[in-house]
Amino acid sequence: MYFMELVMGQYSGKGPTAVWNMNPSAKGIGVSMALISLIVAIYYNVIMAYTLFYFFSSMQTNLPWMECKDEWYQYGCVEKTTPNIPYCSFNMSVNYEKFNDTACRCFENSTFHMSSYLDPLGFNCTNTTWKGDEPVAVAQLFFDKAVIEKAPTLKIDEMGAPLWKLSLCLLLSWIVVVCCLIRGVKSSGKVVYFTATFPYVILLILLVCGATLDGALDGVIYFIVPKWEKLLDLKVWVAAAGQMFFSLSVSFGGIIMFGSYNKFSNNVYGDAMLIAVMDVVTSLIAGFVIFTTFGGMAKKLGMEVKDVAKAGYGLAFVAYPEALSQLPVPQLWSVLFFFMLFTLGLDSEFALLETILTCIQDEFPKTRKYKSYMCVGFGIVCFFLALPCVTPAGDYVVTIMDHFGADFSVLFVATCECMAVMWVYGARRFVRDVEYMLGRPPRPVFYWLFCWVFCSPILIGLLFLYRMIAYKSPEISKGVPYPVYGQVIGWVLTVIVMSPIPAFFLYKLAKAKGSLMERLKTITTPTPAWGPNDGSDKRTLYNENLQDTKFGIDNPASPKY
Incomplete structure (x- = not known):
């Protein structure tokens, strides 16, 4: 494509x-x-x-994403982790304690690996690997709390x-x-x-x-x-x-x-x-x-x-x-x-x-x-x-715009594009245009025709149908989907993106004159403005009497042109 x-x-x-x-x-x-x-x-x-x-x-x-801020420790902030240290459990009544001026930041009912033993009076647990609940890396908290200041939900x-x-x-x-x-x-x-x-x-x-x-x-x-x-x-x-x-x-x-x-x-x-x-x-x-x-x-x-x-x-x-x-x-x-x-x-x-x-x-x-x-x-x-x-709440807005406005919508546009070019304008015409422009058709021509006419529109169309049938809402957090009104906004965005395709087709069809078949022929026929951008006589490029016997396609590269 x-x-x-x-x-x-x-x-x-x-x-x-x-x-x-x-x-x-x-x-x-x-x-x-x-x-x-x-x-x-x-x-x-x-x-x-x-x-x-x-x-x-x-x-x-x-670097600000290397150090935990005091207010981040309540979210489980961990700066570094040290592996392969025997673990033990502590039930802390407070989130912050000091032993001999050595900061010890732990969390209630948390199980962690001790990074080092200082002395009988205290220990340093700043650099720990959590054994129970998963810790939150300081880089993640920097992005969520300092960069985008992420809201807990989309309201x-x-x-x-x-x-x-x-x-x-x-x-x-x-x-x-x-x-x-x-x-x-x-x-x-x-x-x-x-x-x-x-x-x-x-x-x-x-x-x-x-x-x-x-x-x-x-x-x-x-x-x-x-x-x-x-x-x-x-x-x-x-x-x-x-x-x-x-x-x-x-x-x-x-x-x-x-x-x-x-x-x-x-x-x-x-x-x-x-x-x-x-x-x-x-x-x-x-x-x-x-x-x-x-x-x-x-x-x-x-x-x-x-x-x-x-x-x-x-x-x-x-x-x-x-x-x-x-x-x-x-x-x-x-x-x-x-x-x-x-x-x-x-x-x-x-x-x-x-x-x-x-x-x-x-x-x-x-x-x-x-x-x-x-x-x-x-x-x-x-x-x-x-x-x-x-x-x-901007992170959620960006996700809606990406997921609904520029994700499976592109698959729909691509499917329609392939069909409009290869099935309506015509694969033979298209290959002829390539040959006129480059002096030779794309080789091997049958491979390209197979890809353009069958593989691309059918496979992409099936992928689009799968995305629609197996639709899954984006999530606020793991297991928590976007609220209904957020998804409705997203689907409205999808409709706005995809609706011009049927809308223009119906508009052209209604504007044309004659029977239904005559109207379809009129709106799918190239206009006088269509042609090569080389200043040549565009009308001669659609003379259906000239055929290339080798490829079975119209050949505007013929000397007769």
Whole structure:
């Protein structure tokens, strides 16, 4: 699908909405892509604000996620853990005691490992491993209590005001994005030379550091040795498909948008292959970086790698900061790491915001001369729309936007996109367009036709149906689903994202004239505006009398053209 979308954009020179001149009935797909990009752009910049918060927090003598604050001990805060120490139980009547000026922080009815014996009058239990209830790492409490100040539950009347520190980080993030995009793709393209290469430098440095840790090999083994029984779990495949869509930005509209800025004769096939391969290579490098560090952490803590590894926010803002704190000069590595995360986020934000702007400019060409003003305006609007995401309940808002606005909705859009192109516009026409643009069809042509016509729409459609049938609400905490009104808001967001597809189809159908079949033919026939972006005579490209006897497809590369 990545190759298909690049071809659509490069061949037509149009963005995600105007490209559907190939099949006017499917214009709603482009609108849905723009809406998904808008939703993701809003909450994704909130995550970038988190990285800026950590970036500035790293510039301290002591990293704030290395030390428990007094008020955090009531939540089970643990700074470090020491393995393989005999344990004993204490029933403490108070949460805080002092013996000979040595701080001893324990909890009522808790069982823990003693880290050391000082003397008969006292002991130090600051660094302990809980035997009973699971402790809470100081890095987790720093994120929950100091960064997002997470509310205990999602209540509209208790969301609270935007947190001023996060709001400033969010404002700075949007200012950087707008400044980089204000002059269009050309200016953002120059920035990408740095933002796309700098992360590799940091990843390689962190890989070397991680490989030197004791226990790094355990992490690598956990990373590369597959658990075959997991391959039988359909949830794994659904999660993998979702990650692939998000990683490559398939069906978000960004690929079509970037393709529309390519030269008409650009080797889009090579670009698609290179991006796909580099995506896999980057994922592998990042995986080795992460799991070598996790292996070192697990060895030091006397735990299994699987117990150290975390996903989602826990990976970027809990587990990895904790791992970085174990390296020499942790402030330096933390600054570099979170600067790297911010630059990675910039690339995604460029694509998301530029997709929306391109859609507007394609539909209203007169707005092109106001591109700078539009960019600033969208930045301001999106900043204010994102303010609920930086309140104490903002973490729940971000989850709703991600889960309902840009998760299985993308699978629905992708299914409709495949069918609209390959089943309605026609796979033969599409291959012919590729051949006209590149001078040869994609090879092997039957493989691509099989993937485009059968595999992609059917498999993605089945994945979408599975996600809908096996729907599970996001959780406030383990075993506690979101309240009904929170889920209703989420489903309303889903309907808003997906409704343009049937809405535009019905609108075009009602507007057309003639019988039902005549109307269907009218709204699915390419408009006069559809054609190659090379200035050629577009009408001759649809002469059905010219056939390629070798491939059985229309061949506009014929000398007769």
